[in-house]
Amino acid sequence: MPTKSSQLSRRERQIMDIIYVRGEATAAEVVESMTDAPSYSAVRAFLRILEEKGFLKHREDGKRYVFLPTEPREKASKSALKQVVQTFFDGSLASAVAALVDGREKISDEELKRLEEIIQKAKKR
Structure with a gap:
Protein backbone atom coordinates (compact mmCIF):
# COMPACT_ATOMS: atom_id res chain seq x y z
CA MET A 1 0.00 0.00 0.00
CA THR A 70 0.37 19.43 8.43
CA GLU A 71 2.36 16.83 10.35
CA PRO A 72 5.60 16.98 12.32
CA ARG A 73 8.81 16.18 10.44
CA GLU A 74 9.50 13.14 12.65
CA LYS A 75 6.17 11.53 11.76
CA ALA A 76 6.62 12.29 8.06
CA SER A 77 10.19 10.95 8.09
CA LYS A 78 9.09 7.69 9.71
CA SER A 79 6.42 7.24 7.07
CA ALA A 80 8.88 7.98 4.26
CA LEU A 81 11.48 5.62 5.73
CA LYS A 82 8.95 2.80 5.98
CA GLN A 83 8.19 3.30 2.29
CA VAL A 84 11.91 3.19 1.40
CA VAL A 85 12.40 -0.03 3.39
CA GLN A 86 9.38 -1.59 1.71
CA THR A 87 10.31 -0.44 -1.80
CA PHE A 88 14.06 -0.95 -1.88
CA PHE A 89 14.65 -3.65 0.74
CA ASP A 90 11.53 -5.83 0.35
CA GLY A 91 10.46 -4.78 3.84
CA SER A 92 13.67 -6.06 5.46
CA LEU A 93 14.78 -3.75 8.23
CA ALA A 94 18.05 -5.70 8.57
CA SER A 95 18.89 -5.16 4.89
CA ALA A 96 18.14 -1.44 5.15
CA VAL A 97 20.29 -1.02 8.26
CA ALA A 98 23.08 -3.06 6.66
CA ALA A 99 23.02 -0.77 3.63
CA LEU A 100 23.33 2.27 5.87
CA VAL A 101 26.09 0.79 8.02
CA ASP A 102 28.06 -0.68 5.11
CA GLY A 103 28.02 2.68 3.35
CA ARG A 104 29.81 4.50 6.18
CA GLU A 105 33.52 4.61 6.75
CA LYS A 106 33.28 5.35 10.46
CA ILE A 107 30.46 4.99 12.93
CA SER A 108 30.93 6.92 16.14
CA ASP A 109 30.91 5.19 19.49
CA GLU A 110 27.79 7.19 20.39
CA GLU A 111 25.95 5.94 17.29
CA LEU A 112 26.99 2.34 17.94
CA LYS A 113 25.83 2.60 21.56
CA ARG A 114 22.50 4.03 20.43
CA LEU A 115 22.05 1.21 17.89
CA GLU A 116 22.84 -1.37 20.59
CA GLU A 117 20.26 0.22 22.91
CA ILE A 118 17.62 0.14 20.17
CA ILE A 119 18.32 -3.54 19.46
CA GLN A 120 18.17 -4.44 23.16
CA LYS A 121 14.90 -2.58 23.55
CA ALA A 122 13.46 -4.38 20.52
CA LYS A 123 14.50 -7.77 21.94
CA LYS A 124 12.56 -7.04 25.14
CA ARG A 125 9.35 -6.30 23.26
Missing part, protein backbone atom coordinates in the same frame (compact mmCIF):
# COMPACT_ATOMS: atom_id res chain seq x y z
CA PRO A 2 1.54 3.34 -1.00
CA THR A 3 2.16 5.84 1.76
CA LYS A 4 1.24 9.46 1.57
CA SER A 5 4.85 10.43 0.88
CA SER A 6 4.99 8.18 -2.18
CA GLN A 7 2.47 10.53 -3.80
CA LEU A 8 5.08 13.28 -4.07
CA SER A 9 6.96 14.26 -7.19
CA ARG A 10 10.63 15.24 -7.02
CA ARG A 11 9.73 18.95 -6.94
CA GLU A 12 7.07 18.41 -4.29
CA ARG A 13 9.58 16.57 -2.10
CA GLN A 14 12.08 19.39 -2.63
CA ILE A 15 9.50 21.96 -1.55
CA MET A 16 8.50 19.90 1.50
CA ASP A 17 12.16 19.61 2.52
CA ILE A 18 12.51 23.40 2.34
CA ILE A 19 9.39 23.98 4.42
CA TYR A 20 10.46 21.41 7.02
CA VAL A 21 13.89 23.05 7.34
CA ARG A 22 12.41 26.54 7.61
CA GLY A 23 9.37 25.56 9.67
CA GLU A 24 7.15 27.65 7.39
CA ALA A 25 7.60 29.56 4.16
CA THR A 26 5.94 31.77 1.58
CA ALA A 27 6.12 30.95 -2.12
CA ALA A 28 8.83 33.61 -2.56
CA GLU A 29 10.90 32.08 0.26
CA VAL A 30 10.58 28.63 -1.31
CA VAL A 31 11.79 30.00 -4.66
CA GLU A 32 14.76 31.69 -2.93
CA SER A 33 15.71 28.43 -1.22
CA MET A 34 15.56 26.24 -4.33
CA THR A 35 18.44 25.52 -6.62
CA ASP A 36 17.27 25.42 -10.23
CA ALA A 37 13.93 26.83 -9.09
CA PRO A 38 10.96 26.80 -11.44
CA SER A 39 9.00 30.01 -11.90
CA TYR A 40 7.28 31.70 -8.98
CA SER A 41 3.87 30.75 -10.42
CA ALA A 42 4.96 27.10 -10.75
CA VAL A 43 6.03 27.06 -7.09
CA ARG A 44 2.67 28.53 -6.10
CA ALA A 45 0.96 25.76 -8.08
CA PHE A 46 3.08 23.12 -6.32
CA LEU A 47 2.20 24.64 -2.93
CA ARG A 48 -1.51 24.54 -3.80
CA ILE A 49 -1.21 20.90 -4.90
CA LEU A 50 0.65 19.99 -1.70
CA GLU A 51 -2.12 21.64 0.28
CA GLU A 52 -4.78 19.72 -1.68
CA LYS A 53 -2.90 16.46 -1.02
CA GLY A 54 -2.91 17.26 2.71
CA PHE A 55 0.82 17.85 3.20
CA LEU A 56 0.57 21.59 3.80
CA LYS A 57 -1.78 24.10 5.33
CA HIS A 58 -1.53 27.87 5.19
CA ARG A 59 -2.17 30.95 7.23
CA GLU A 60 -2.62 34.42 5.84
CA ASP A 61 -0.08 37.13 6.61
CA GLY A 62 -1.47 40.22 4.95
CA LYS A 63 -1.69 39.37 1.25
CA ARG A 64 0.80 36.51 1.55
CA TYR A 65 0.11 32.88 2.29
CA VAL A 66 2.55 31.28 4.71
CA PHE A 67 2.69 27.50 4.29
CA LEU A 68 3.29 25.04 7.12
CA PRO A 69 3.48 21.23 7.18
Whole structure:
Protein backbone atom coordinates (compact mmCIF):
# COMPACT_ATOMS: atom_id res chain seq x y z
CA MET A 1 0.00 0.00 0.00
CA PRO A 2 1.54 3.34 -1.00
CA THR A 3 2.16 5.84 1.76
CA LYS A 4 1.24 9.46 1.57
CA SER A 5 4.85 10.43 0.88
CA SER A 6 4.99 8.18 -2.18
CA GLN A 7 2.47 10.53 -3.80
CA LEU A 8 5.08 13.28 -4.07
CA SER A 9 6.96 14.26 -7.19
CA ARG A 10 10.63 15.24 -7.02
CA ARG A 11 9.73 18.95 -6.94
CA GLU A 12 7.07 18.41 -4.29
CA ARG A 13 9.58 16.57 -2.10
CA GLN A 14 12.08 19.39 -2.63
CA ILE A 15 9.50 21.96 -1.55
CA MET A 16 8.50 19.90 1.50
CA ASP A 17 12.16 19.61 2.52
CA ILE A 18 12.51 23.40 2.34
CA ILE A 19 9.39 23.98 4.42
CA TYR A 20 10.46 21.41 7.02
CA VAL A 21 13.89 23.05 7.34
CA ARG A 22 12.41 26.54 7.61
CA GLY A 23 9.37 25.56 9.67
CA GLU A 24 7.15 27.65 7.39
CA ALA A 25 7.60 29.56 4.16
CA THR A 26 5.94 31.77 1.58
CA ALA A 27 6.12 30.95 -2.12
CA ALA A 28 8.83 33.61 -2.56
CA GLU A 29 10.90 32.08 0.26
CA VAL A 30 10.58 28.63 -1.31
CA VAL A 31 11.79 30.00 -4.66
CA GLU A 32 14.76 31.69 -2.93
CA SER A 33 15.71 28.43 -1.22
CA MET A 34 15.56 26.24 -4.33
CA THR A 35 18.44 25.52 -6.62
CA ASP A 36 17.27 25.42 -10.23
CA ALA A 37 13.93 26.83 -9.09
CA PRO A 38 10.96 26.80 -11.44
CA SER A 39 9.00 30.01 -11.90
CA TYR A 40 7.28 31.70 -8.98
CA SER A 41 3.87 30.75 -10.42
CA ALA A 42 4.96 27.10 -10.75
CA VAL A 43 6.03 27.06 -7.09
CA ARG A 44 2.67 28.53 -6.10
CA ALA A 45 0.96 25.76 -8.08
CA PHE A 46 3.08 23.12 -6.32
CA LEU A 47 2.20 24.64 -2.93
CA ARG A 48 -1.51 24.54 -3.80
CA ILE A 49 -1.21 20.90 -4.90
CA LEU A 50 0.65 19.99 -1.70
CA GLU A 51 -2.12 21.64 0.28
CA GLU A 52 -4.78 19.72 -1.68
CA LYS A 53 -2.90 16.46 -1.02
CA GLY A 54 -2.91 17.26 2.71
CA PHE A 55 0.82 17.85 3.20
CA LEU A 56 0.57 21.59 3.80
CA LYS A 57 -1.78 24.10 5.33
CA HIS A 58 -1.53 27.87 5.19
CA ARG A 59 -2.17 30.95 7.23
CA GLU A 60 -2.62 34.42 5.84
CA ASP A 61 -0.08 37.13 6.61
CA GLY A 62 -1.47 40.22 4.95
CA LYS A 63 -1.69 39.37 1.25
CA ARG A 64 0.80 36.51 1.55
CA TYR A 65 0.11 32.88 2.29
CA VAL A 66 2.55 31.28 4.71
CA PHE A 67 2.69 27.50 4.29
CA LEU A 68 3.29 25.04 7.12
CA PRO A 69 3.48 21.23 7.18
CA THR A 70 0.37 19.43 8.43
CA GLU A 71 2.36 16.83 10.35
CA PRO A 72 5.60 16.98 12.32
CA ARG A 73 8.81 16.18 10.44
CA GLU A 74 9.50 13.14 12.65
CA LYS A 75 6.17 11.53 11.76
CA ALA A 76 6.62 12.29 8.06
CA SER A 77 10.19 10.95 8.09
CA LYS A 78 9.09 7.69 9.71
CA SER A 79 6.42 7.24 7.07
CA ALA A 80 8.88 7.98 4.26
CA LEU A 81 11.48 5.62 5.73
CA LYS A 82 8.95 2.80 5.98
CA GLN A 83 8.19 3.30 2.29
CA VAL A 84 11.91 3.19 1.40
CA VAL A 85 12.40 -0.03 3.39
CA GLN A 86 9.38 -1.59 1.71
CA THR A 87 10.31 -0.44 -1.80
CA PHE A 88 14.06 -0.95 -1.88
CA PHE A 89 14.65 -3.65 0.74
CA ASP A 90 11.53 -5.83 0.35
CA GLY A 91 10.46 -4.78 3.84
CA SER A 92 13.67 -6.06 5.46
CA LEU A 93 14.78 -3.75 8.23
CA ALA A 94 18.05 -5.70 8.57
CA SER A 95 18.89 -5.16 4.89
CA ALA A 96 18.14 -1.44 5.15
CA VAL A 97 20.29 -1.02 8.26
CA ALA A 98 23.08 -3.06 6.66
CA ALA A 99 23.02 -0.77 3.63
CA LEU A 100 23.33 2.27 5.87
CA VAL A 101 26.09 0.79 8.02
CA ASP A 102 28.06 -0.68 5.11
CA GLY A 103 28.02 2.68 3.35
CA ARG A 104 29.81 4.50 6.18
CA GLU A 105 33.52 4.61 6.75
CA LYS A 106 33.28 5.35 10.46
CA ILE A 107 30.46 4.99 12.93
CA SER A 108 30.93 6.92 16.14
CA ASP A 109 30.91 5.19 19.49
CA GLU A 110 27.79 7.19 20.39
CA GLU A 111 25.95 5.94 17.29
CA LEU A 112 26.99 2.34 17.94
CA LYS A 113 25.83 2.60 21.56
CA ARG A 114 22.50 4.03 20.43
CA LEU A 115 22.05 1.21 17.89
CA GLU A 116 22.84 -1.37 20.59
CA GLU A 117 20.26 0.22 22.91
CA ILE A 118 17.62 0.14 20.17
CA ILE A 119 18.32 -3.54 19.46
CA GLN A 120 18.17 -4.44 23.16
CA LYS A 121 14.90 -2.58 23.55
CA ALA A 122 13.46 -4.38 20.52
CA LYS A 123 14.50 -7.77 21.94
CA LYS A 124 12.56 -7.04 25.14
CA ARG A 125 9.35 -6.30 23.26
